[in-house]
Amino acid sequence: MDAHPGDPPLIYLNNAATTWPKPQGVLDAVTRSLQTPFFEHGRSTAGSAMDYPSETRAALAGLFHAEQPDHFIFTRSATESLNLLIHGFVKKQGAPFHAITTELEHNSVLRPLHTLTGEGRLSLSMVPFQESYVTLQDIKKALQPETRLVVMTHGSNVLGSLQNIRPVAEYCAENNIFLIVDGAQTAGQVPINLEAVPLGAFVFTGHKALFGIPGIGGFYLDDPDAIVPVQQGGTGTDSRSLAHPQEMPQKFEAGTPNYPGIASLLAGIRFIEHEGQDRVTRKGRDLAALFISEITRDKNIILYTPAPDLPVVSFNIQGLDNDEAGYILAKAYNIITRTGLHCAPLVHDRIDSGKGCIRVSFSCLNTPEECRSAAMAVREVAEGADR
Numbered sequence: 001m002d003a004h005p006g007d008p009p010l011i012y013l014n015n016a017a018t019t020w021p022k023p024q025g026v027l028d029a030v031t032r033s034l035q036t037p038f039f040e041h042g043r044s045t046a047g048s049a050m051d052y053p054s055e056t057r058a059a060l061a062g063l064f065h066a067e068q069p070d071h072f073i074f075t076r077s078a079t080e081s082l083n084l085l086i087h088g089f090v091k092k093q094g095a096p097f098h099a100i101t102t103e104l105e106h107n108s109v110l111r112p113l114h115t116l117t118g119e120g121r122l123s124l125s126m127v128p129f130q131e132s133y134v135t136l137q138d139i140k141k142a143l144q145p146e147t148r149l150v151v152m153t154h155g156s157n158v159l160g161s162l163q164n165i166r167p168v169a170e171y172c173a174e175n176n177i178f179l180i181v182d183g184a185q186t187a188g189q190v191p192i193n194l195e196a197v198p199l200g201a202f203v204f205t206g207h208k209a210l211f212g213i214p215g216i217g218g219f220y221l222d223d224p225d226a227i228v229p230v231q232q233g234g235t236g237t238d239s240r241s242l243a244h245p246q247e248m249p250q251k252f253e254a255g256t257p258n259y260p261g262i263a264s265l266l267a268g269i270r271f272i273e274h275e276g277q278d279r280v281t282r283k284g285r286d287l288a289a290l291f292i293s294e295i296t297r298d299k300n301i302i303l304y305t306p307a308p309d310l311p312v313v314s315f316n317i318q319g320l321d322n323d324e325a326g327y328i329l330a331k332a333y334n335i336i337t338r339t340g341l342h343c344a345p346l347v348h349d350r351i352d353s354g355k356g357c358i359r360v361s362f363s364c365l366n367t368p369e370e371c372r373s374a375a376m377a378v379r380e381v382a383e384g385a386d387r
């Protein structure tokens, strides 16, 4: 949106979609990465330049407490990661099997599973959430003798709830069920310890709370033999062989990497390390709590997230369509929110009859002043609503 003289200052509250602004260190890293020749072991001899992929895998292993840096695979996004993992797992199984997912999921989980169900490659059970959580007990109710796969989110992008993954992971590990956890909303937002929880795969995206640029994401895969690669190509290694290399990480990466994106991810991780992961988590929760305490002073605001674990607040204004409310906030107040269905249709069926809602989401770069101004604007819009 172009700025005009006299406009109120821009307040960006759509960080659950993608964080903005990016820290200066991230912008500088992208520029720097493009100013020097790319270098990666096996692909280039420019020995003096930075090996961004290796450095970034090491940084991810540090941030997420993972044992094997080479088991981090770079992709374009959480969406691509989920597709590679889900389709790769199905390919590995060969025969149809039963999978479980939850009503909290984003379309990047629901649509691949729906497609594969339609093709007869798997049968699917959908676990409902209670309040805003899915527990191991809920998942156990959906189990069948041939259940081989569970895909669930770590953090809901609508309800801001952080799921207790550990009991699910321990149960799946004991029962030979592959667990894919979608950490798109949690990576960079809350502490993650992959050593402490036996996941099959953990999916992250670079452009949200990790503060990288769009176009970079990835996953951590504990057992490289759990899934089959669905793409093959150049790796810069073993080039005489027509068979794609089986070593990690090349097994699941083909083609020229997104060096600027990877550089941005590395700088984003360094930013979080510098701020402190615990501080980042706390700041997000405090901003969400402040915003909620301010907007709930108006009785016409219907809040779907009374105590979110993540800095995500979803609500509606009685008597006003959510898209219209978002439009007024953008045009009259210069406040960017997100309205509609947030790519998680099953959550909306449960909370707002599928009509969608207004979502405000903070990053650790937002301030309490922005939070208060936005809450005041929401209350003003609510006061003006036609009831």
Ligand SMILES: Cc1ncc(COP(=O)(O)O)c(C=O)c1O
Binding pocket: 016, 017, 076, 077, 078, 079, 080, 106, 108, 153, 155, 156, 157, 182, 184, 185, 204, 205, 206, 217, 343
């Ligand atoms: C819970 C969840 N999963 C997956 C995604 C997809 O992420 P990406 O944009 O990296 O594909 C999102 C993004 O909105 C999300 O919120």
